[in-house]
Amino acid sequence: xxxxxxxxxxxxxxxxxxxxxxxxxxxxxxxxxxxxxxxxxxxxxxxxxxxxxxxxxxxxxxxxxxxxxxxxxxx
Numbered sequence: 001x002x003x004x005x006x007x008x009x010x011x012x013x014x015x016x017x018x019x020x021x022x023x024x025x026x027x028x029x030x031x032x033x034x035x036x037x038x039x040x041x042x043x044x045x046x047x048x049x050x051x052x053x054x055x056x057x058x059x060x061x062x063x064x065x066x067x068x069x070x071x072x073x074x075x
Contacts, residue, residue, distance in 0.1 A: 013069065014073070017073055020073050030067055036059075036063050040059045041060065043056045
């Protein structure tokens with residue numbers, strides 16, 4: 001990742017700090033992510049082709065990554 005991309009990423013994460021630092025909002029966000037992950041697991045279990053399996057796996061990976069925003073922001 002280039003320095004410019006890293007700077008843009010840090011700026012974006014810093015704008016999310018109010019949500020990340022408020023426990024109630026962060027817990028609600030994580031609950032929402034857990035629901036979305038569960039929906040993707042259901043799609044994964046019911047998938048009958050490799051393309052939909054890969055899409056569900058990618059979605060799960062992206063949603064799980066979002067749960068680590070707090071750590072990335074240094075909270």
